[in-house]
Amino acid sequence: MRLSGLEGVVYVLPALAFLALxxxxxxxxxxxxxxxSWDGLGPIKWVGLSxxxxxxSDPIVVTAMGNAVVMTxxxxxxxxxxxxxxxIVLSRITRRLRTLWRTLLFLPAxxxxxxxxxxxxxxxxxxxxxxxxxxxxxxxxxLAKPWLGDFSLALPATGIVATWMEYxxxxxxxxxxxxxxxxxxxxxxxxxxxGIAGEVRHVTIPGLRYELLVAIVVTLIDSFRNFALIFNLxxxxxxxxxxxPVLEVYRRGILHGRVGSASAIGITISVVLVLLVLGxxxxxxxxxxxxxxx
Amino acid sequence: MNSSPGGIRRGRMTVALAFVAAxxxxxxxxxxxxxPTVATTPAATGAAPTSTAAAVSDxxxxxxxxTTDAVTLNYWDDLNENLSDAGxxxxxxxxxxxxxxxxxxxxxxxxxxxxxxxxxxxxxPNPPDIxxxxxxxxxxxxxxxxxxxxxxxxxxxxxxxxxxxxxGINRQQRFSTDGKTYGTGSLYxxxxxxxxxxxxxxxxxxxxxxxxxxxxxxxxxxxxxxAKAGGLVPLVQxxxxxxxxxxxxxxxxxxxxxxxxxxxxxxxxxxxSFDTPENVAAAAIAQDYGKKGYFGEGYLGKTAQAAIDxxxxxxxxxxxxxxxxxxxxxxxxxxxAEMILVPGTSGGPFSVTGGPGTxxxxxxxxxxxxxxACYIDWRTGQYASELYxxxxxxxxxxFTYTGTSTFTKSVFDAWAKASTPKDAxxxxxxxxxxxxxxxxxxxxxxxxxxxxxxxxxxxxVQGQYAxxxx
Numbered sequence: 001m002r003l004s005g006l007e008g009v010v011y012v013l014p015a016l017a018f019l020a021l022x023x024x025x026x027x028x029x030x031x032x033x034x035x036x037s038w039d040g041l042g043p044i045k046w047v048g049l050s051x052x053x054x055x056x057s058d059p060i061v062v063t064a065m066g067n068a069v070v071m072t073x074x075x076x077x078x079x080x081x082x083x084x085x086x087x088i089v090l091s092r093i094t095r096r097l098r099t100l101w102r103t104l105l106f107l108p109a110x111x112x113x114x115x116x117x118x119x120x121x122x123x124x125x126x127x128x129x130x131x132x133x134x135x136x137x138x139x140x141x142x143l144a145k146p147w148l149g150d151f152s153l154a155l156p157a158t159g160i161v162a163t164w165m166e167y168x169x170x171x172x173x174x175x176x177x178x179x180x181x182x183x184x185x186x187x188x189x190x191x192x193x194x195g196i197a198g199e200v201r202h203v204t205i206p207g208l209r210y211e212l213l214v215a216i217v218v219t220l221i222d223s224f225r226n227f228a229l230i231f232n233l234x235x236x237x238x239x240x241x242x243x244x245p246v247l248e249v250y251r252r253g254i255l256h257g258r259v260g261s262a263s264a265i266g267i268t269i270s271v272v273l274v275l276l277v278l279g280x281x282x283x284x285x286x287x288x289x290x291x292x293x294x
Numbered sequence: 295m296n297s298s299p300g301g302i303r304r305g306r307m308t309v310a311l312a313f314v315a316a317x318x319x320x321x322x323x324x325x326x327x328x329x330p331t332v333a334t335t336p337a338a339t340g341a342a343p344t345s346t347a348a349a350v351s352d353x354x355x356x357x358x359x360x361t362t363d364a365v366t367l368n369y370w371d372d373l374n375e376n377l378s379d380a381g382x383x384x385x386x387x388x389x390x391x392x393x394x395x396x397x398x399x400x401x402x403x404x405x406x407x408x409x410x411x412x413x414x415x416x417x418x419p420n421p422p423d424i425x426x427x428x429x430x431x432x433x434x435x436x437x438x439x440x441x442x443x444x445x446x447x448x449x450x451x452x453x454x455x456x457x458x459x460x461x462g463i464n465r466q467q468r469f470s471t472d473g474k475t476y477g478t479g480s481l482y483x484x485x486x487x488x489x490x491x492x493x494x495x496x497x498x499x500x501x502x503x504x505x506x507x508x509x510x511x512x513x514x515x516x517x518x519x520x521a522k523a524g525g526l527v528p529l530v531q532x533x534x535x536x537x538x539x540x541x542x543x544x545x546x547x548x549x550x551x552x553x554x555x556x557x558x559x560x561x562x563x564x565x566x567s568f569d570t571p572e573n574v575a576a577a578a579i580a581q582d583y584g585k586k587g588y589f590g591e592g593y594l595g596k597t598a599q600a601a602i603d604x605x606x607x608x609x610x611x612x613x614x615x616x617x618x619x620x621x622x623x624x625x626x627x628x629x630x631a632e633m634i635l636v637p638g639t640s641g642g643p644f645s646v647t648g649g650p651g652t653x654x655x656x657x658x659x660x661x662x663x664x665x666x667a668c669y670i671d672w673r674t675g676q677y678a679s680e681l682y683x684x685x686x687x688x689x690x691x692x693f694t695y696t697g698t699s700t701f702t703k704s705v706f707d708a709w710a711k712a713s714t715p716k717d718a719x720x721x722x723x724x725x726x727x728x729x730x731x732x733x734x735x736x737x738x739x740x741x742x743x744x745x746x747x748x749x750x751x752x753x754x755v756q757g758q759y760a761x762x763x764x
Contacts, residue, residue, distance in 0.1 A: 039728070040413045041440035125600060126592025149534060149595020151745055235536050238594040239740035254410045256729040257436060 027270070034264040039257035051264035061265065064245045067155060068224060071244060074159030075166050075223035080215055082163070083170025084208075088200060090171070091178040102175060109168030117232030120161045124148045148234050154241045158233055165229070166222060170215045177211035178204060213284050217277050224269055245269050352676040355389050357668035358452055365662050366397040367669055369424035370415075372652045373402040375618075376486045381681045389672055396665065408652060409433065416442045416657060423660035424670065426652050427483060429466050430560065430725020431476060431764060434655075438482055439473025444656040445480035449667040455484055458674070458691045462719045463488055466649040474764045476725070477561040483653035486674045487682055488690040490648025490719070491541050491616040492708050494623055495632040499526055499611050507632070511549065511639045518588055521611035527590035529583065530610035532601030533742075534594060536735030537724075538615060541647065542589070543738050543751075544723050545614060546576035548645040549638045556645060556720040562764050568756040572643075577741055577748035584742035594739055616648070617705055621686050629700040633708050645720045646712035650690050727762035730755075 034052070037045045055061045086105060090098045108116065123130045124147040132144035147157040181203065189199045205212075227246040230236060236243035236251075245265055253262030371382065379402070386398050401422065403411070408426060415421055416437055425443070427434050437443050450456045456464065463485060470479040495507065500517075503524050508514040518528040533539035547556070551572040558566035567573075583589060590610065593601065598615060599622070605613040606626035613623070614636075623631050638644035654670045656663050672678065679689030683697070688705060695706040712718050724731040734755060741751045 039436055041417055041436050041442070121597075124595065126595045127600065127604065146592025146595030149592050151740075151743060154595075234534065235735075237534060237536055237736055237739055238743060239736045239745060243736075251732050255732065257413075258729070 030263045031267055033259055034267045036260045038259040040253075040259050041257075047260060051260045052268070054261065055264055055268065060240055060243060060248060061245070063240050064243045064248050067242060067244050070155055071159055071162060071226060072220065072223040074156070075162045075226070076216065076219040078159075078163045079167035079170045079219055080212070082167040083174055083215065084205075086167070086171045087174035087178055088204060090175055102172065106168040106172055108164050109166070109172075111165075113165065113226075113228035114232050116161060116165055117229050120164075121148070121233060124157060149238050151238055151241050154234055154238060158230065158242050161233065162223070162226060162229060166219055170219065173211045173215055174208055177208045181207035209284075213280070216280055220276055220280070221273060224273055353388075354392050355668060355672040357393065357665070357671075359664045360393065360668065361662075361665065362395055364395050364397070365665060366399055367424070367662055367665050368399045368422040369401070369654075369666070369669065370408070370422050370426045371400055371402045372408065372426050373404050375405065375651050376687065377678070377682060378685055381685060384681065385673060385678055388677075389669065398669070405652065413437070416440075419659075421657045421659055423657055423662055423666045425655050425657055427655055428652055429483070429650060430721060431562075431762070432725060432728050432731065434467070434482060435469060435473045435476060435764070436728070437473070437655075438469045438471070442658055443482045444658045444660070444663055445471065446482060446484065446656065446667070447480050449671075450481050450484075453667065453671045455481070455671075455674075459484075460692060460713060462713060463650050463690050466721050466725075467653055475562070476764070477557075477563070483650070483655040484670050484674050485650030485653035485690045486678060487651040487687050488649060488709075489616050489618045489651050489688075490646050490709060490712060491545060491614075492633050492635050492646070494605065494613040494615070494619075495634055496605060496608060496611055496613075496627070497630050497632055499608060503611070507634055508637055510637050511642075514637055517611065518583070518586075522586065522588065527604065527610035528588040529590075529612045529614045530601045530605050531589040531593040531614060532596040532598045533739060534597050536739070537731060538598045539594075539738035539742065540724065540731075540734045541615060542580045542583075542742055543577055543734075544647050545636055546579040547573060547723070548647060548720065549636065549642060550576040550579075552643045553645045553718065553720060556723070559759070560721045560723065560726045562726070568759055569752045573752045573755075574748045577751045580738070580742050581744060581748055585744060589742065594743055617688060618651075620688075620701075620705065624686050624699075624701050627701075631701050632704045633701070634704065635708050635712060645718050647722055648709075648712065648719050649721045649725075727759055729758060729762060733758045 033044075035046060035048060037047045037051075090101055090105075093101070111119075126132060126144075126146035126149060129147075131147065135141065135144045145153055148154050150157075185203045185207070186199060189203050194202060224244075225246065226244060227250065230242055230244050230247050231250070234242040236247050246269065249262045249265050249269075251262075252258040252265070377385075382400065382402075386400070390396060390398060403426070405428075409428060409432075412425065412427060412433060413436065416425055417440065421442070425437075427437065434443070446455070464481060465477050467481055467483040467485065468479050469476055469482055499521070500507065503517070503520050503526075505517050505520060506513075508517050521528040531538065531542060533542065551570070554564075555566050555570070555572070558564045559568070590601070590604065598619065601610075601613060602619060602622050604610055606623060613619070617633065620633070635646055654673065656666045656670070660666055674689075674691065676691070679691050679693055682689045683693070683695065683702070686702070688709070693706075695703055697703070724734060737746070737751055737754050740746045741748065746754070
């Protein structure tokens with residue numbers, strides 16, 4: 001039975017109202033505030049698009065956007081490679097071992113980012129930290145660095161933590177995907193004389209197309225939503241070496257009394273993310289269409 | 295002795311100090327009681343000339359215009375600074391014993407919680423009656439400008455707050471009613487404690503190097519070089535949290551930039567700039583020390599607490615930060631540590647960064663403002679201050695320490711030395727503008743690491759400062 005248009009709307013209405021209340025209303029208010037100058041207490045002054053135009057020449061915002069791109073490598077690209085590799089390995093070991101390893105490898109993904117940050121701070125601590133202690137014990141003192149305090153190492157060091165938090169989700173996603181692929185396809189590949197590499201290339205990866213899409217979208221969003229990690233790990237430091245857009249939203253909106261500018265950054269992040277996700281989906285659909293017509 | 299169960303760290307909070315000298319002797323009058331460790335200057339001689347004819351005890355609150363109705367006082371408190379939970383409970387119990395009709399409702403917040411939630415709470419329809427705030431243009435100014443804080447001048451006269459505290463402390467809590475002019479006008483908050491930036495000395499290490507406490511800047515630099523040569527970290531630091539890095543600059547700014555210029559920067563009383571040869575010279579010292587490795591290994595990647603741990607473990611000669619970090623040091627080293635001020639050059643400028651810690655103010659929307667004023671009086675008075683000192687804290691009020699701890703005595707002595715020359719106490723520099731704390735934190739990290747030149751630092755900070763107009 002098919003619902004009439006009106007009936008369908010009635011069913012959707014409660015969810016829509018909830019969505020509007022918790023998402024669309026705040027988003028609309030933020031968009032409105034982004035066109036104003038407001039310190040959070042005093043009068044609100046209309047300034048048009050000047051908050052947005054100011055962002056383009058704001059060196060901290062430019063640095064933050066650049067850092068966000070680097071963080072995408074660590075939150076999206078590397079976790080997908082590691083997640084895929086571990087999923088393939090896990091799919092080829094015995095079931096009992098697989099369950100054990102899957103649980104262990106997935107653990108980082110379920111720990112709260114604040115806890116992760118505090119833990120990794122201890123690992124990276126320059127004098128007593130685990131990493132430097134280990135390096136010194138191995139006679140590699142020259143490699144012991146102030147990881148989170150070094151202007152060129154802090155961002156990659158932070159990125160590695162992001163990778164550590166993210167790959168587990170991707171791995172589980174891929175592992176479920178591999179188990180969904182029909183065993184006949186693997187058998188057929190074997191019969192055709194394909195090695196492991198051939199199987200991965202011709203069966204596994206094509207079979208994981210949708211999981212890959214989900215993984216890209218989720219990790220892409222996560223690479224911009226890293227406030228808890230950055231705030232607790234480095235506060236954007238040293239200098240502005242690890243500052244990211246969401247951290248700047250917090251600083252301006254909550255601490256500096258620059259609600260308009262903070263809102264403009266927030267809206268910009270949202271628009272960029274939506275465009276990127278739409279781009280990914282469009283690309284995937286076009287590939288599907290190409291293959292469908294081939 | 296001198297321990298603080300709260301475990302204190304963070305921005306200018308905690309432990310504080312009293313101006314000793316001149317003020318102490320200046321107040322004569324009704325003799326205050328003493329306890330075994332603390333003899334006091336008679337505080338609040340101007341208090342309550344009207345209400346009570348009987349001798350006023352400073353062991354119990356003495357409210358004016360006190361209602362007998364059942365009332366509730368909702369107050370915000372600083373979780374770590376000022377006083378431990380147990381200490382506050384003691385004060386509150388005494389308050390309720392005298393005024394059983396009052397219900398005290400405490401909300402204790404961390405320093406960063408105060409910064410992030412105060413504006414929202416203060417502007418809500420039912421804010422707490424007593425707010426605890428940070429000073430300057432960063433937080434108090436906007437609250438005053440929005441009409442959310444009650445001017446306390448009448449209460450100050452009634453309870454004698456204008457005499458209880460040094461004017462150097464009160465000045466940092468004054469604003470014009472439009473919130474635009476800092477340092478003059480009405481009193482808006484009253485601080486229980488004060489803090490300042492100085493130099494913690496590891497006495498055993500000083501002796502090991504056969505050195506004396508430096509009294510000139512040249513001697514100070516000689517001790518740094520000697521410490522470095524002797525395998526110690528000269529001036530251990532841990533600035534990954536950002537704000538501690540600012541004091542690696544302001545310490546030398548205090549010795550290079552004339553005091554009136556520093557006050558003009560913060561109070562906006564006359565045009566002033568960070569981009570001056572004196573500021574550049576101060577920045578150059580910080581950078582030079584960074585290059586020489588005086589701040590220790592990996593100081594940009596570790597917390598202030600980690601630096602304190604190194605200092606306490608005897609790996610450093612000095613720890614450069616404020617009295618807000620006294621508690622963990624005195625817990626570990628006791629009188630093995632000493633607080634001094636970095637000495638200035640002969641005839642050169644000399645000032646010390648310091649001022650009130652987080653301070654109590656009254657919401658303009660409160661319906662129990664008289665009660666709130668009385669509670670603030672109780673929390674900032676003689677008895678409360680004795681409790682602060684007992685926990686290693688330092689009261690904002692005029693207070694003479696006569697206890698036996700040489701460390702605590704050194705903290706009081708250095709504060710007295712700073713406050714004796716007129717205007718030698720200058721406010722925390724980030725009070726100068728709403729957006730300076732974070733900016734100077736990251737800029738200072740870049741400066742000491744040699745990422746930017748001292749001139750670039752001065753130009754950048756001035757650029758950020760110039761964006762702010764009161």
